[in-house]
Amino acid sequence: METTHVEALIGMLTVLGLLVLMVLPAVIGIVHERRIDRQLKQAGTDRAVERRHTLAGASRPARSPAHGPARSATSHHTARAA
Numbered sequence: 001m002e003t004t005h006v007e008a009l010i011g012m013l014t015v016l017g018l019l020v021l022m023v024l025p026a027v028i029g030i031v032h033e034r035r036i037d038r039q040l041k042q043a044g045t046d047r048a049v050e051r052r053h054t055l056a057g058a059s060r061p062a063r064s065p066a067h068g069p070a071r072s073a074t075s076h077h078t079a080r081a082a
Helices: 003-059
Strands: none
Touching: none
16 A cells, blocks of 8 residues: 555544544434333333223222232242241
8 A cells, every 4th residue: 555545544534433423422312312212101101001900900899808818919028048
């Protein structure tokens, strides 16, 4: 390679490097916003499902004490000795 070619190559690499430095923050911002949007959408879906379950549970008849204690929706874990 001649000196002119090397200088042209260095110039192109410099311009490409500057382009990457200018575009990279925008790309990171777009990816961040899409992740936030996905999380908000999932939270809205979870809230709607929870609301449906709550409304469905409210329409069911209450359990009488004769049928035993009502079970909670959360799981109960016991500690085990190692």
